[in-house]
Amino acid sequence: MGGILDGRVALVTGASRGIGYFTAIELAKAGAHVIACARTTGGLEELDDAIRRETGEGATLVPFDLADMNAIDALGQAIHDRWGKLDVMVANAGILGVISPIGHVEAKVFEKVMLLNVTATWRLIRSVEPLMSKSDAGRAVILSSGAAHRCRPFWGPYSASKAAVEALARTWAGEQQNFTLRVNAVDPGATRTAMRAQAMPGEDPDTLPHPSDVAKAILPLTYPDMSETGRLYSVREKRFLTYHMPD
Secondary structure, three states, X not given: OOOOOOOOEEEEEOOOOHHHHHHHHHHHHOOOEEEEEEOOHHHHHHHHHHHHHHHOOOOEEEEOOOOOHHHHHHHHHHHHHHOOOOOEEEEOOOOOOOXXXXXXXXXXXXXXXXXXXXXXXXXXXXXXXXXXXXXOOOEEEEEOOOHHHHOOOOOHHXXXXXHHHHHHHHHHHHHOOOOOXXXXXXXXXXXXXXXXXXXXXXXXXXXXXXXXXXXXXXXHHHOOOOOOOOOEEEOOOOEEEOOOOOO
């Protein structure tokens, strides 16, 4: 039986663990050929083994650091040369930085959070937009966080970066409104990941949803029949949220 994403090409960043890892597996199970990106070669190889067990076919593994902007550009060129299009992009990679008062955050830490969470996402959008325009139903999913809106004390760098990422997603969605590309952000909610453990070291991870559950919620946003765009999908609430101006 064919999958709903048969014949489609999907790119996932941060695919070596957590939400990205399980999203890549779900995409492959649905029939997509997955281009998996992450810094950790070992994690990508484990992902490839998992995908082969599920589907009998492997993924394309691209180990590189998203801080390398030239590598992001080269990725787009490589996808063009091999497939000529990109149907799905899941921009999942990101870092927390530090939990600290804003005035105590070191400049190099703040700059790294912005580089990896925001600038790399913009560069990825720029690199793949021409490829996604070749798809008959391009679907982009950009991982955000409730931190973008709650702006909890001591979470300044991460909150600011995720607010910026959502602004990029909304702007891109508006620019593509009259075309076939659909762009949405996702708030996964608190999830059993290494980043969550870093942020909340005293929390019992068994009380949190597994990243595989989040991946299953993300998958329908990549389907060709997904019509929503420019919105925020809340995994916890299981619905799209609509942006509006502050009251």
